[in-house]
Amino acid sequence: MSEILNPHDSDLEAVILGACLIETTAMVTVADALRPEMFYQDSHREVFAALLSMHHTGKKIDLITVKNELSARGTLDAAGGAYGLTQLTMRVASSAHLEQHAAILLGLYVRREMICGLHKLLASAADESVDLDEVLVQLHRLSDHLEGEAAFNDYLRDMDQLMLATLKQMDARVANNCNGVTGVPTGLSDLDKLTAGWQPGDLNIIAARPSVGKTAFALHLALAAGRAGKHVVVYSLEMQGERLGDRWLCAQAADINAGHLRTGLLTADEQHQALEAARELSRLPVCVDDNPKMGMDHIRSSARLQKSKGRCDLIVIDYLQLCEMKSEQKNRNREQEVAEASRKAKLLAKELNVPVVLLCQLNRECELRGDRRPALSDLRESGAIEQDADVVSLLYRPAVYNLPTERKSGYPSEGLGMLILAKHRNGETGDVYFSHNTSLTKIGEYVPPMEWLMKHAK
Structure with a gap:
């Protein structure tokens, strides 16, 4: 039952972290797509938090520098220690399919968020002391949150794709215009x-x-x-x-x-x-x-x-x-x-x-x-x-x-x-x-x- 309510893949998480530890360009691929909370396993979450911090501050990433970063943050033991880091690097040969792996990990995270959010909504819906309009607002917010999280480079297009879409829209205007009204x-x-x-x-x-x-x-x-x-x-x-x-x-x-x-x-x-x-x-x-x-x-x-x-x-x-x-924000x-x-x-x-x-x-x-x-x-x-x-x-x-x-x-x-x-x-x-x-x-x-x-x- 727990596996159903918490969909995750620890092996996949280890492969992604291993790639980030051994490939210099790996963090560039996943830094804008993944966040520490998207990792289900606590130790993996700590490792990625350190990796992300190092990436944003421009620090070099390898097994030694990451171990030092975790030590400085006081989270080395929580991350599995030096042995745990070494084990991560042995799980992957290259970062060839890293983007696809990140997309799968994101999907698992969104499913967990969906399950958690819907459980809370069920509780609110069953509680008659909670205003129905407020429950509906929570439903809309959950939907917005999940849709926002599920987008993985959906809006990133290269110039070739953009020009094709632009010309398609232009053709539609030409075909559908009525005396200049499109x-x-x-x-x-x-x-x-x-x-x-x-x-x-x-x-x-x-x-x-x-x-x-x-x-x-x-x-x-x-x-x-x-x-x-x-x-x-x-x-x-x-x-x-x-x-x-x-x-x-x-x-x-x-x-x-x-x-x-x-x-x-x-x-x-x-x-x-x-x-x-x-x-x-x-x-x-x-x-x-x-x-x-x-x-x-x-x-x-x-x-x-x-x-x-x-x-x-x-x-x-x-x-x-x-x-x-x-709004959830107070005192606005x-x-x-x-x-x-x-x-x-x-x-x-x-x-x-x-x-x-x-x-x-x-x-x-x-x-x-x-x-x-x-x-x-x-x-x-x-x-x-x-x-x-x-x-x-x-x-x-x-x-x-x-x-x-x-x-x-x-x-x-x-x-x-x-x-x-x-x-x-x-x-x-x-x-x-x-x-x-x-x-x-x-x-x-x-x-x-x-x-x-x-x-x-x-």
Whole structure:
């Protein structure tokens, strides 16, 4: 039973250590792949700890120097003494298959970690005094830990492999592009021109002050992607799913008054339009999760499940500062918590190779400026958000601040919205103008009013 619960191979461990003792290049091969705790036998663990320390400090490694190092550390006896070291060198002829041996040893270690972690989880799951959400968080952490440990040079590629993968991706863009859009369409042609659509693996931040229209804009993006046949998963921490449904009904229908929908005072024609709009919307590949207590671990678990089913091309999270932050680290401040959530969102985009649109709040600094135009420095609570993001867009509506025109373009502010692309890691920045109705349920391409065009015609 013990062998089953503690999978290991002492002979394999001895072969690896023997190779490191007699081959000058052996430690270079295993130093970044193995750690002392990965060795099951205590004596082997002590020997490798000494070897690793000597390698990192640039000391020469042979039977004599390692014996002296162990003596200096006071662990020579625990490592099996001089005789034990000599026995290790007799177990191997060369380091020809050292990398494969290290991979096997790593696998055995991961299995032991898995067994130990799952036993602890079973105990927590059976203990009703432990919060269920905390058990699920522990499960996610164990999964992350095991996946991280199991990676053995999976991400190390030589230039030949990298160029093959790069050309393959280029061919996919050429084959799949639609009028220059290679990612998930945004529903706004000017935004698509700057971004080529939301790109796989990118974290896209959309930030604004409260009541400027973050959620409304995010719903437009989700609807545009769904209409293009892309599978969208919306994680709404702020609003109930049915309230999002109200907004989508108003966006889809030709003429439904949002106030009538909210109060129930719908005309017979509006009720008919709502029914038809619901039929059309129900065909779109869009899912909504409105669990108010979800955190990034829940989002990652859910998104991975949807991705495994082929139902996740775009993730929308509304919004960052509402994500429940749970961590083993104590006494963390709010900025550190937000930074961790932002980092997890970026890792999620990279892991699933899908674009993530993450809504975020701006601080009050922008409201102190004359035109209230936001800037990157206004990102609330954490500079890590800007660092993690591939694209940062700032939402701005001058009419919110009773400004008659938008300063830069001179456009009248009524029904005008702006998305300021302030950071774009892989492309251009710029301003994108869009139009919206009074209730912010319909968003579309911006065309200046005829009066403005005639006034500014040459």
